[in-house]
Amino acid sequence: xxxxxxxxxxxxxxxxxxxxxxxxxxxxxxxxxxxxxxxxxxxxxxxxxxxxxxxxxxxxxxxxxxxxxxxxxxxxxxxxxxxxxxxxxxxxxxxxxxxxxxxxxxxxxxxxxxxxx
Amino acid sequence: xxxxxxxxxxxxxxxxxxxxxxxxxxxxxxxxxxxxxxxxxxxxxxxxxxxxxxxxxxxxxxxxxxxxxxxxxxxxxxxxxxxxxxxxxxxxxxxxxxxxxxxxxxxxxxxxx
Numbered sequence: 078x079x080x081x082x083x084x085x086x087x088x089x090x091x092x093x094x095x096x097x098x099x100x101x102x103x104x105x106x107x108x109x110x111x112x113x114x115x116x117x118x119x120x121x122x123x124x125x126x127x128x129x130x131x132x133x134x135x136x137x138x139x140x141x142x143x144x145x146x147x148x149x150x151x152x153x154x155x156x157x158x159x160x161x162x163x164x165x166x167x168x169x170x171x172x173x174x175x176x177x178x179x180x181x182x183x184x185x186x187x188x189x190x191x192x193x194x
Numbered sequence: 195x196x197x198x199x200x201x202x203x204x205x206x207x208x209x210x211x212x213x214x215x216x217x218x219x220x221x222x223x224x225x226x227x228x229x230x231x232x233x234x235x236x237x238x239x240x241x242x243x244x245x246x247x248x249x250x251x252x253x254x255x256x257x258x259x260x261x262x263x264x265x266x267x268x269x270x271x272x273x274x275x276x277x278x279x280x281x282x283x284x285x286x287x288x289x290x291x292x293x294x295x296x297x298x299x300x301x302x303x304x305x306x307x
Contacts, residue, residue: 086234109293120198120284120298121237128293167236171294180225180244180294186236 079104081170083185091193092160098153098188100168110151111169111182112142121167127151138162163192197221198299200285206305213272215302217285224289226268227296228252228260231282243268275306 080103090096102108109128113121125136132144142153151168166189169182201216217226225244229237229252239252241260249260257279261269268287272279282303286296 111295113298118301118303120300121286121296122298123295126293126295169296180288180290181227181239181242182288182294182296184237186234 079170079172079183081168081183081185083166083168083188085188086186087189087191089191089193090158093157095156096154096158096162096190098166098168098190100151100153100185102149102151102168102170102183104149104170104172107173109171109173110142110144111171112136112140112151112153113167113169114138115165115167115187117164124153124166158190158192160192160194162190165189198285198287198297200283200299200302202302203300204303204305206307207272207275208307209276211272211275211306213275213304213306215270215272215283215285215304217268217270217287217299218266219268219287219297220266221287221289221297222265223287223297224265225287225294226262227286227288228258228268228270229284229286230254230279231284231301237284240270275304277306280304280306 082101084099111126112124127144135141165187168185198219227242228240243262259271285299288294288296
C-alpha cells in the first residue's frame with residue numbers, strides 16, 4: 078500500500094519567518110499530490126495540488142510546493158508566515174491508475190505548524 | 195462551491211447504542227469516504243464508496259458499516275458503539291475530473307460514554 082511520511086509532527090516558527098513542511102511518499106507509479114490544511118474544529122481544506130505539468134505548484138494563502146519525482150517528495154513552503162497560518166497540515170497522495178483503489182487518497186499523519194508572535 | 199455537510203457537529207452516545215452519522219454532498223460526486231481522525235494518527239480510512247450501493251473497506255472497517263442508497267448520501271453506522279470509537283469523524287467526496295481532489299465536511303466529534 079501507498080505510504081506517506083511527514084517528517085515533522087510539529088514545526089514552531091516565529092511570525093514572518095520562512096517555513097518548509099516536508100512530505101515523502103513511497104509510490105513508484107504515477108501520482109497526484111495534495112496538501113490540505115485543517116484549522117481547529119474544522120474539516121480539511123485544499124491548499125494546493127499537483128496533477129501534471131510544472132513541478133512548482135502555487136496554492137492559497139501564499140503557500141507553494143515542489144514535486145520532486147526522483148526524491149518522491151512534495152515539500153510545502155511559505156516565505157513568510159503569519160499567526161493565522163497556525164494549523165495542522167496534511168500531505169496526501171493518490172495513485173492515478175491503480176484499479177479498485179482509484180481515487181483513494183493516502184494521508185500523512187500531519188504536521189502541526191505553530192506561528193509565534 | 196462543493197458543499198459536504200454532516201448531520202451533527204457534536205454527538206454524545208452511550209456504549210452499546212447504534213449510531214448513525216450522515217453525510218450529504220451536493221455536487222454529484224461519484225466517490226465518498228469516511229475517515230476517523232485521532233491525535234497523532236492522522237486520518238484513517240474506514241470505508242469508501244464509488245457508486246450507489248457500492249462499498250469498499252478501508253484500513254479500519256471493524257466495528258463500522260456503511261450505506262449508500264442515493265448518490266449524494268453516505269451513512270456511517272456504528273452497530274454497537276464502544277468507548278474506543280470516540281473520535282472525530284470526517285466525510286469527504288471526490289470526482290475524477292479534478293484529480294480525485296477530496297472535499298471534506300466539517301466533521302462530527304463523537305463521544306461514547
